[in-house]
Amino acid sequence: MEEIRIECPDIFDYEQCLAYLKRDENEVLFDIVDDKIYRAIKIDDIKLLLSISYERHYLIVEILNDISISPENTERLVNFIEEWFDFSADLSLFYQYGRKNEILEPLINELYGLRLIRIPDFFEAISWGIIGQQINLTFAYQLKKRLVESYGEKMTFENKSYYIHPTVDVISKITVKELMDLKFSRRKAEYLIDVAKIIHSQMLTKDMLLNMEDKVEIEKTLVNIRGIGPWAAHYVMMRSIGVKNAFPIGDVGLQNALKAILNLEQKPSKEQMIALNKGWEMWSSYATFYIWRAPYIKK
DNA sequence: AACCAGGTACCTA
């Protein structure tokens, strides 16, 4: 069996990352058993079933479905994992900056080593951004589960099923009614299928956004698409594009977490959010990710 | 039983 070892960055806590990944029972794109992550992915059209575990500062990646892959594909696989766990970020810089902020300082201590878990698959990130709009996370996970199980590719290993997120190729060809049958609202069904068509036609690609210098330009490009507003644009920028200073200002979860941390009577206003963001501006994405975790820190 | 969920597009004035 192939085994790949990936060295972790200095500041890295596998348990913190796992805790985030475990946040919902209905997650379908990976499974966690005994601190080992199981996930199906597709690389260069080859389906792989991976297990990922941690051992003395290395991630150990095993390919369970008895396939040997080329050196190029091994590199692609390593890139995927490193992107998923955001290994390229220099957390020492975030911490140095964030410790000066009274909201972030305790979070950095509690969550030390947590990395911003990314969504490398661009369409998966947009899909999740559209699904998550306005509804509670429980329902959002249910919708995603139905979408993935209906239209994603399935792998079976030792009597368990693993799914790969549906491709734009598949989703661009389905109907609004099919998604409404999965309890998507008509609007969300339209948004998702339309975005799939746009990406499928290459009018929008992840590379296109990665090559843009300016955050504002990326945001404008995303917001221009029906179904992606300011919140979803920033969400995709932080989770998939790797923008360091994205800030989903309208995010209710973020607002409620800040309300609790600051002991406010009401959720912070847009103006308050903008003011708070000044305290971590260069690192808004990480600040957001850490604040999202705040309600789950056990005292 | 209302009201709120990791919002957005669309309508009116």
Add this chain to the structure above:
DNA sequence: TAGGTACATGGT
């Protein structure tokens, strides 16, 4: 430009 509303459904 600003303000109001529908949207599908689950949790509290």
